[in-house]
Amino acid sequence: MVGSLIYYADTHKFFDAHYNEIEELRQEYETLVGQPLHINGDLKNFMAWFAFEEIAWQIVNELNIYY
Numbered sequence: 807m808v809g810s811l812i813y814y815a816d817t818h819k820f821f822d823a824h825y826n827e828i829e830e831l832r833q834e835y836e837t838l839v840g841q842p843l844h845i846n847g848d849l850k851n852f853m854a855w856f857a858f859e860e861i862a863w864q865i866v867n868e869l870n871i872y873y
Contacts, residue, residue, distance in 0.1 A: 808858060817854035828857040835860060 811817050821828060832853070836842055845852050 811854060811858060814848060814851055817848075817851040820854045820857075821850040824857065828853050831857050831860050
């Protein structure tokens, strides 16, 4: 589904390129849930996917699309 985030090399490159935005998303998420994000496995891979999924969730909510 997300061809550009298949391999660690891809997720690491994405993380490095978007570090500031990802860090902002992480901080907003932690504030919202009231606890730190629990990172499993490879940091850059986890955070790249976290950012992708969080933005996808925000888009769905903005468009009021519910499945």
